[in-house]
Amino acid sequence: MQVSKSLRFFLISSLVLIWIWTAAPSPAQVPQPLYVTHAIHDPNGTGKFYMGREIAQVMGPGGISWLDRPERKTEEMPNIVLDALNLKGNEVVVDFGAGSGYFSFLMAPKLNKGGKVLAVDLQDEMLSTIRQRARALKLSNVEVNKSSETDPNLPPQSVDLVLLVDVYHELSFPYEVMTKIRQALKPGGQVVFVEYRKEDPNVPIKEVHKTTVKQLQKEMAVVGLVPAKVIETLPLQHIEFFRKSE
Numbered sequence: 001m002q003v004s005k006s007l008r009f010f011l012i013s014s015l016v017l018i019w020i021w022t023a024a025p026s027p028a029q030v031p032q033p034l035y036v037t038h039a040i041h042d043p044n045g046t047g048k049f050y051m052g053r054e055i056a057q058v059m060g061p062g063g064i065s066w067l068d069r070p071e072r073k074t075e076e077m078p079n080i081v082l083d084a085l086n087l088k089g090n091e092v093v094v095d096f097g098a099g100s101g102y103f104s105f106l107m108a109p110k111l112n113k114g115g116k117v118l119a120v121d122l123q124d125e126m127l128s129t130i131r132q133r134a135r136a137l138k139l140s141n142v143e144v145n146k147s148s149e150t151d152p153n154l155p156p157q158s159v160d161l162v163l164l165v166d167v168y169h170e171l172s173f174p175y176e177v178m179t180k181i182r183q184a185l186k187p188g189g190q191v192v193f194v195e196y197r198k199e200d201p202n203v204p205i206k207e208v209h210k211t212t213v214k215q216l217q218k219e220m221a222v223v224g225l226v227p228a229k230v231i232e233t234l235p236l237q238h239i240e241f242f243r244k245s246e
């Protein structure tokens, strides 16, 4: 009897420990403080660090011509990204940090009447560029949505896919934004990042504008997003898929 009581105690304690270890995200994993600043830092960065990574400066509307450059088609091969997204047509897709809407306008023709693109950005100039282009192209399935630095302004469980192309490294409050993006996903929803490969010193982009797969997976773990797959067929960038941890 005494032995079976100890065994029961051992089994229950083990189960409780396993439950504590696997519950995600555990508050212990969230860095405290979330952000630190350093006076000495990369000149293209903000001096604000998150989980050991320096956050880049936000690209202003002056960058629109670079975002729309014709060579982007061969340098970044956006068609490979589009194929990887495997859109069925009826999804609500968020182009988060949409800029001039480069990817919004590539995705919109892939969607049917049941689907739409929500182009989200922080800057009014970016949003008005997207509005003008949607009007000129007579596209009614591209809607714009203004976010704040900490809030993507998306209702809970409302979207199927969130795409962030060359954006994540410049979010000033990545923990807050990604926590809310996770909440905005419908069950089975996905977040897809396209980020320049920091692992490769030959990628001709400023260091603070690149991320490693390892770093991104570490940062997503604390907001309860788990890696689903990584595609490495782009010349310069990773395509990284994440889904909600249950």
Ligand SMILES: C[S@@+](CC[C@H](N)C(=O)[O-])C[C@H]1O[C@@H](n2cnc3c(N)ncnc32)[C@H](O)[C@@H]1O
Pocket: 058, 059, 067, 096, 097, 098, 099, 100, 101, 102, 103, 120, 121, 122, 123, 126, 147, 148, 149, 150, 164, 165, 166, 167, 170, 171, 172, 173, 177
């Ligand atoms: C380098 S541009 C990339 C634009 C677009 N994704 C593309 O690939 O053409 C980054 C964009 O992210 C936006 N951005 C930065 N921080 C943001 C935030 N917290 N919320 C929404 N947009 C943000 C910027 O305003 C800018 O338009």
